[in-house]
Amino acid sequence: MVPNPDSPASPPGGGRALGPMHLVQSFVNTLSADADLLRTREEAAAWLRTAALLPAEAGLSNSEHAALLRLRESIRDVLAAHVDGREDAAAAARLTRALAEGRLVVTVDPASTVRLASAARASYPGLVAAVAIAIAGSAASGTWLRLKCCPAPDCGQAFYDSAEAGRCSRHGA
Numbered sequence: 001m002v003p004n005p006d007s008p009a010s011p012p013g014g015g016r017a018l019g020p021m022h023l024v025q026s027f028v029n030t031l032s033a034d035a036d037l038l039r040t041r042e043e044a045a046a047w048l049r050t051a052a053l054l055p056a057e058a059g060l061s062n063s064e065h066a067a068l069l070r071l072r073e074s075i076r077d078v079l080a081a082h083v084d085g086r087e088d089a090a091a092a093a094r095l096t097r098a099l100a101e102g103r104l105v106v107t108v109d110p111a112s113t114v115r116l117a118s119a120a121r122a123s124y125p126g127l128v129a130a131v132a133i134a135i136a137g138s139a140a141s142g143t144w145l146r147l148k149c150c151p152a153p154d155c156g157q158a159f160y161d162s163a164e165a166g167r168c169s170r171h172g173a
Contacts, residue, residue, distance in 0.1 A: 020134035021147050021160060026051065027131060028075050028149070028158035038072065041065040053130055058123040071098040071128065075135075079149040079158055102129030 030037035030047060038044040041060045048054035060068065075098075077091035103120040116136060118129030138144040146161050150168035159168040 018160070019141070019143075020137035021143060023051070023134040024075060024131060024138065025147060025158045025160065028072060028079065031072060031076070032157060033154040038065075038069060044068055048127060053127040054123055060124065064124040067098065067101060067124070067128075070094070071101075071131065074098045075131075076149050076156065076158070079147055080151065080156075082145050082148040082161075083151050085145075099128060099132040099135070101125055102132040104129055104132055 036043075037047045041062065044065055045054055045059050048060075049056060054060075074091065074094040077088065078095050081088040081091055101124070103118050103125050104116050105119045107115050107117045109115075116129070116133045118126045120126060120129070135144065138147065143160075147158060148161050150157050150159060150170070152168070152170075155168060155170065157168050157170075
């Protein structure tokens with residue numbers, strides 16, 4: 001399943017990230033001061049289907065839903081550390097643990113094209129793998145550290161900090 005970065009499931013918030021980071025930004029921004037688009041298993045599954053991260057026939061178990069919320073929170077914690085360039089070992093460890101559920105492997109096709117893919121056959125590890133691949137792609141392109149969470153009170157929206165302003169477009173200087 002290929003995620004749709006231009007999906008209508010992408011809530012607004014700050015500078016819009018491009019490429020693989022847009023998926024991560026959209027996922028993080030499912031939580032705002034006004035709403036949580038992943039609040040219930042059913043709402044989460046609907047958002048994930050719209051974002052092309054979950055097949056139409058698939059749902060989420062209670063444990064998968066809880067893990068999905070932990071994944072989002074761990075990404076938010078890492079993006080919050082990006083704002084002031086600090087290292088947060090605990091947040092990095094939580095994100096590493098959450099992304100491990102994607103069970104990534106390196107695949108090589110007959111044309112010698114190398115890709116990351118999920119070794120899992122289940123839907124949840126596949127969607128975690130898509131997020132992990134998006135993060136890895138962003139890191140490889142050197143743009144991962146530009147994705148941040150706005151530090152303004154009652155905001156926390158993920159944004160692409162192209163101007164190094166440190167705040168989303170709503171709270172910029």
